[in-house]
C-alpha cells in the first residue's frame with residue numbers, strides 16, 4: 151500500500167503506539183490501515199458418491215481442476231459464500247451439510263474453508279471462471295492436475311473419512327511451497 155485511501159497522502163510503515171505489528175499509517179489524517187487475511191470459501195459438493203470439480207478458466211491454476219471456491223464477500227455468511235461460489239463457478243445449487251475443513255495459508259494471508267454439500271440435482275455446468283465442470287469418482291480424481299494444495303488436502307481428508315464411515319473436521323496450516 152502506497153497511498154492513504156482516506157485522503158490520498160503517502161503512507162508510512164510504522165508500529166502504532168500500543169500495537170505490535172508494523173502498519174501503513176497516514177501521517178496526514180492519522181488513519182491506520184490494517185491488512186488482514188482473506189477468507190476463501192468453497193464446497194465439496196457430492197452427487198451419488200461423486201464430487202464436483204471445476205477446471206479453471208482463470209489464473210492462478212488456469213486449466214487445472216479445483217473445488218468450487220472463492221473469496222467471501224462482505225455481507226454474507228460463510229455458508230452463503232460457499233453456495234454462491236458453487237453457483238458462480240459450477241452453475242450448481244447445493245444444500246450445505248457440514249463445515250469440513252479449515253486451511254490456514256499464512257504466507258499468502260488466506261484462510262480457506264470448505265463445506266460438505268449435496269447437489270440438489272445433476273444440473274450444473276461451467277460458470278464464467280470455469281472451462282468445464284465434472285463429477286469425479288475417487289479413482290478418477292486427476293490428482294496431478296488439481297490446482298491448489300488446500301483442495302488436495304480437503305479431497306484427501308474427504309475420501310479418508312468416507313472410507314472410515316464418519317466425516318470429521320480437518321484443520322491444516324500450509325507452509326510456503
Ligand SMILES: [Zn+2]
Pocket residue numbers: 154155156157158159176177178179180181
Ligand atoms: Zn490519510
